[in-house]
Amino acid sequence: MKFTFNRCIFIFGIALFMFLDVTSNSALAMKSYFYDTNGRLVQESALTGETIRYSYDQNGSLISKSSGESFFQYLSAFSSEQGQSNWYYQIWNGTRYEDMTWDAVESRWKGKKDWDIISKEWMHPDGNDVALKWVAPQTGSIRITGKVAKHPINLQGDGVRVKIMKNNTQVWPASGWQNISGNDSVGVTPTVNVNVTIGDTLYFIVNQNGNNGYDATTWNPVITYIEKFSSAFSSQQGRNNWYYQTWSGMRYEDMAWDAAESRWQGGKTWNIISKEWMHPDGDVALKWVAPQTGSIRITGKVAKHPINLQGDGVRVKIMKNSAQVWPASGWQSINGDDSVGVAPSINVNVTIGDSLYFIVNQNGNNGYDGTAWNPAIIYIEKFSSAFSTEQGRNNWYYQIWNGTRYEDMTWNAVESRWRGKKDWDIISKEWMHPDGNDAALKWVAPQTGSIRITGKVAKHPINLQGDGVRVKIMKNNTQVWPASGWQSISGDDAVGVTPTVNVNVTIGDSLYFIVNQNGNNGYDGTTWNPAINYIN
Ligand SMILES: [Ca+2]
Ligand SMILES: [Ca+2]
Ligand SMILES: [Ca+2]
Structure with missing residues (x-):
């Protein structure tokens, strides 16, 4: 069905429009909108690829709106x-x-x-x-x-x-x-x-x-x-970094693929992992092995499967190697009839080769213990993926530099953005704006290593006037880009520059991405989406 739907779109072509989303106070989100030939919105994608898909029935009524995987099609x-x-x-x-x-x-x-x-x-x-x-x-x-x-x-x-x-x-x-x-x-x-x-x-x-x-x-x-498990599910152990296992209380053991049922089968009858559900007979475990070092965010709802809403429920947890990461301790209980479940949202630093385990325990007995869990894992080094309403979340901070010291901004829930001391000291997900004070995005290294800093900085498309801004990157008190002074971005420069800088950091080091107003602060909205990756 989905295939047919997509095919129709491809045959008849998609009109692509890019414009500024002004539907919310936070505004200014650069997104791509894809429409079918009937003018219906079928996909909405941020520049990072974060995507929402819309599906319609034959009468044209909206039947679903879902967060898709980041998706790029030529x-x-x-x-x-x-x-x-x-x-x-x-x-x-x-x-x-x-x-x-x-x-x-x-x-x-x-x-x-x-x-x-x-x-x-x-x-x-x-x-x-x-x-x-x-x-x-x-x-x-x-x-x-x-x-x-x-x-x-x-x-x-x-x-x-x-x-x-x-x-x-x-x-x-x-x-x-x-x-x-x-x-x-x-x-x-x-x-x-x-x-x-x-x-x-x-x-x-x-x-x-x-x-x-x-x-x-x-x-x-x-x-x-394909970070989302349901997109990555496979009949091969290790494919897409996912493994299908049981936990005996002593060790993890690989399950075997059951081609007839199209699912993974453990040693006991009801140790099963399918694309849609997991069923413990004892414990079953989905394992994900980090393909590279970095900071990740883990989300994805876990709940009882809709056709198994009976019994004494299950217990779940997430481990990183042998250390528990969620819940804080013990188990998260899911009642037998709980189809709503819980959705963890956890940030974890991983080193290449680290294993995450998503474990379902039968709790009491194993009757009706079918459990739906669709973990999603994304690397969050890119600022736009990591933007948050909390200082320090995902290692990012939102600050001003007043010429003497850095000060935290405060979150403005109405406008969905960070505000400093003066009216136009602002950091939102899409843009930064200085006002006498410089606006400073701060990132604190969660571990020691070599990192690469990239990510374009340019004037915001709806602020292409004025005398421009000046930008630089500091590590603690030392400038790392440009070599000295400031990088100027002229008022009408929507193309901007993309630094590529390699720096060694020690855990706890701070990087600052600083925007100075240059001359006056008129039309100084600046887009900067720093990306930081460990390269060792
Ligand atoms: Ca030829
Ligand atoms: Ca049970
Ligand atoms: Ca200016």
Whole structure:
């Protein structure tokens, strides 16, 4: 059903509009809105990829609004701007990637040679390979899908060869090229899972094979962040970083895949983990192994399954390795008839290889103990993912610098933003504004190591006037970017700059992302979305 629905959208096309969301006081959220041909909103995506999907019945009535996984699709993101929605249009000349240029007359991208082309519907190589590039806006695990095939009006010639790279490493096929023969309109659909760090680059490359006659190729890559367990569920242990286990009281043991029932089966009859529910016969445990070091947020409701609302209930907890992380101690009880359940929201620092266990215990007996638990895990180094109403939450603080010292701002619940001493000392999720005082985002290192700081800073699109701002990054009392003085951002600079800085930090070190008003404070709304990742 979902497939059919999506397919309709793809066939008839999606109109993409970007505008400023002014529906709330906090305002100013840059989002992309996707509509179907009937003008119904079908997807709402923040620049980080955080996505809400809307579904409708045949009468056009809204039937669901759900937080989807962060989701990036080339076809709906196609743009006349390099980098828009994280996509770039390039050629590979055998030595390096080069940006294509937009051909406004033909509404498509062109490279150095006549038939180096990327349009919304097809790619065409010409000696040079053509490459669709996608840059990861956040750290996490992704799944890459999307069919590649010859274009229906070019079903001749000696075909093309395709592959997917992550930075300089090939991720699909295992080696060499995937051949697509000249008349192959069916093509192939890769399914590849890859861990990415913010800033990592994927390339979807088409090579002409032999000659370039009739080489138009359709490729619609789809990239989905799969931190949510239900999106990552698999019939293989360890796939997407998830494992399916039982806990004997002494040790964890892998379950076995039951192909007939499409679920995991432990040693006892009712030790079961399916995509929709877990059932203990003793304890069952979902295990997630951190693919990289960083700070994560764990959410996701746990409740009794709707068809098992009887019995003496279950008990649940979350462990990191052998230390309990939720609840504070003991177990969280879920009553037999509790279909509402509880939704933990926990922030934890992990080192690559750390294990999280989501454990369900049968409590009393195991009658009717089917339990629905859909843990979601996201890395929260990116400020926009970590923004909070609490100082220090997710390691971020909201401050002013008054020329002498840093002072905490206070949360304004009405406006959903942080406020300092003066009227325009403001930090919201989407923008910062100085007012005599500098506005300062502070991040405190949760562990010792080497980090990379990235994330664009620019004037906010609705404040493109005035004498601009000045920005810098400090580590404790030492400036780390720019080399000295300030980085100026002129009043109308919506493009801005993206620092890339590597710094060693010791646990407890503070980084400050500082915006100074420069001259006066008129129109000084500034977007800055720092991303911090441990790189060791
Ligand atoms: Ca060819
Ligand atoms: Ca029970
Ligand atoms: Ca100014």
